[in-house]
Amino acid sequence: MSLSRRAMFAGGGSSSANFAQLVTARGREALVAELGPLGGESGLIPRPQKGEIRLTSNENPFGPPPSAMAAIRDGFVDSSRYPSNTQPNMSDLTTALADRLGCETSNIVLGAGSGELLKRVAQAYVSPDRHLVTASPTYLQTSGVARYLGAEVKAISLTNDGKLDLDAMA
Numbered sequence: 001m002s003l004s005r006r007a008m009f010a011g012g013g014s015s016s017a018n019f020a021q022l023v024t025a026r027g028r029e030a031l032v033a034e035l036g037p038l039g040g041e042s043g044l045i046p047r048p049q050k051g052e053i054r055l056t057s058n059e060n061p062f063g064p065p066p067s068a069m070a071a072i073r074d075g076f077v078d079s080s081r082y083p084s085n086t087q088p089n090m091s092d093l094t095t096a097l098a099d100r101l102g103c104e105t106s107n108i109v110l111g112a113g114s115g116e117l118l119k120r121v122a123q124a125y126v127s128p129d130r131h132l133v134t135a136s137p138t139y140l141q142t143s144g145v146a147r148y149l150g151a152e153v154k155a156i157s158l159t160n161d162g163k164l165d166l167d168a169m170a
Contacts, residue, residue, distance in 0.1 A: 115141045126151040133169050 064072070090110060098105045111117040122145035126132045132146040136155035143153045156168045 114139065118142045119145050122146050122149070135164050135169075 091105075094105045094108045094110060097108050101108075109117065109120070111120065118139055118141040122132065122142040126142075126146040126149055128150040131152040131154055132142060133154045133156065134143055136157050143155065146153050156165050159165050
């Protein structure tokens with residue numbers, strides 16, 4: 001399903017129903033992307049209630065497992081420090097991953113979630129003379145960075161069965 005800002009506002013103004021359609025189609029992050037940092041706090045989409053499960057933003061309805069909670073507690077003492085000033089640090093993680101995967105550390109890229117990595121990809125590969133071809137709907141980070149860098153964004157709708165239209169993307 002392709003949902004543009006123009007289509008969202010057509011006929012209904014900025015009603016809650018239109019914002020609900022955007023969030024349903026593309027996730028809560030789409031509202032923030034369209035309205036800016038305060039978009040998610042606009043009151044147009046109610047905040048989740050305690051115990052409510054929302055599946056629109058890759059949220060884990062079960063919360064972190066006990067092992068993750070233990071790691072958070074154990075690491076909290078270093079939470080005021082930059083990652084490079086702690087032990088173990090990011091280079092230790094990169095080395096451990098490379099050893100386990102049997103590759104060079106230069107083949108490992110770490111980021112704070114997929115959004116950061118998608119932004120880096122756009123920064124590395126798009127420019128005003130190198131456009132971005134992307135699916136619609138998809139994550140918004142790469143197209144946002146591409147537009148910011150002055151690149152043309154060619155958004156190709158998914159097929160009727162929800163798959164990438166590789167022929168149209170070629």
